[in-house]
Amino acid sequence: MKDTFLIIAYMAIWIGLSGYVATLAHQQRKLSLRIDILHKRFKAEED
Amino acid sequence: MSALNRSTIFPGLSALLISAAIGMVFFYAPLEKTMGSVQKIFYFHLPLALTAFLSFFVAFISGIMYLRSRKRIWDARLASSVEIGVVLTTLVLITGSLWGKPIWNTYWTWDPRLTTSLILWFIFASCLILRSAVDDEGKRATYSAVLAIVGFIDVPIVFLSARLWRSIHPTVIRADSIGLEFSMLMTLLVCMAAMLAFWVGLYKFRVSLQLQEAEVNDLINQKR
Numbered sequence: 001m002k003d004t005f006l007i008i009a010y011m012a013i014w015i016g017l018s019g020y021v022a023t024l025a026h027q028q029r030k031l032s033l034r035i036d037i038l039h040k041r042f043k044a045e046e047d
Numbered sequence: 048m049s050a051l052n053r054s055t056i057f058p059g060l061s062a063l064l065i066s067a068a069i070g071m072v073f074f075y076a077p078l079e080k081t082m083g084s085v086q087k088i089f090y091f092h093l094p095l096a097l098t099a100f101l102s103f104f105v106a107f108i109s110g111i112m113y114l115r116s117r118k119r120i121w122d123a124r125l126a127s128s129v130e131i132g133v134v135l136t137t138l139v140l141i142t143g144s145l146w147g148k149p150i151w152n153t154y155w156t157w158d159p160r161l162t163t164s165l166i167l168w169f170i171f172a173s174c175l176i177l178r179s180a181v182d183d184e185g186k187r188a189t190y191s192a193v194l195a196i197v198g199f200i201d202v203p204i205v206f207l208s209a210r211l212w213r214s215i216h217p218t219v220i221r222a223d224s225i226g227l228e229f230s231m232l233m234t235l236l237v238c239m240a241a242m243l244a245f246w247v248g249l250y251k252f253r254v255s256l257q258l259q260e261a262e263v264n265d266l267i268n269q270k271r
Contacts, residue, residue, distance in 0.1 A: 001149060002082075002083050002084050002149050003084050003085075005085050005088070005145045005146070005148060005149050006084050006085050006087055006088060008145055009088045009091075009092075009141070009142045009145040009146065010088075010091070012138065012141045012142060012145065013091055013095070013138055016134065016137065016138045016141070017134075017138070017245070020131075020134045020249075021249070024249075024252060024253060024256060027256060027260075028256055031256065031259055031260060031263060034263055035263060038263065038266060038267070
């Protein structure tokens with residue numbers, strides 16, 4: 001019974017922390033895409 | 048040191064320390080007599096709480112520095128540390144509840160330590176909500192700086208709550224001693240170091256992301 005709570009607690013910690021890191025990585029990927037689009041748009045405007 | 052090495056030092060160090068910490072928790076630290084295996088939640092529950100306090104302390108300092116200098120970097124530091132602090136406090140509350148159920152026979156009780164911790168979570172979660180609700184960058188930074196400074200008052204209250212009022216929450220770190228035997232203390236210190244390295248890596252990554260987002264938004268606004 002006590003082992004179950006221990007396992008759930010450790011799972012919660014690692015799901016929580018890795019989920020947050022994954023969210024940040026996703027945000028960074030979205031930001032890189034935005035920068036790429038902006039770069040292409042500015043380059044097209046200059047040309 | 049190259050840029051790649053600098054950016055990978057903390058994630059690498061934290062991966063190494065977290066692996067060592069998990070190994071020590073399950074294979075080195077002894078079973079506690081009264082609570083048994085569930086006491087092992089403690090080795091990450093306390094480091095999570097202390098790094099959450101560190102986050103709110105950084106937010107407090109960043110808030111003061113932003114109000115003094117009005118520089119964007121301080122707002123980015125504040126936003127990042129508040130966000131990380133809320134994530135860590137959420138995990139502290141979850142792990143605490145899961146530890147409380149087999150020991151206190153309840154997931155939640157309105158104990159001073161638990162109640163002040165929940166208030167802390169609400170204060171800084173409201174700071175995140177406030178940031179997403181205000182569009183003007185200057186106002187958003189000022190309001191959240193004030194909230195982070197005022198909200199930090201709750202951190203020493205959480206820390207002292209189990210000492211000042213009657214509480215069922217255990218107090219491990221006392222003024223005169225640490226109530227742990229050597230192998231438990233060593234495990235706790237490795238877990239603490241692991242969480243600290245993880246926190247530094249996460250904080251640096253979050254701040255750089257926050258600044259890049261602000262710069263991209265500036266660029267879009269300039270071109271409009």
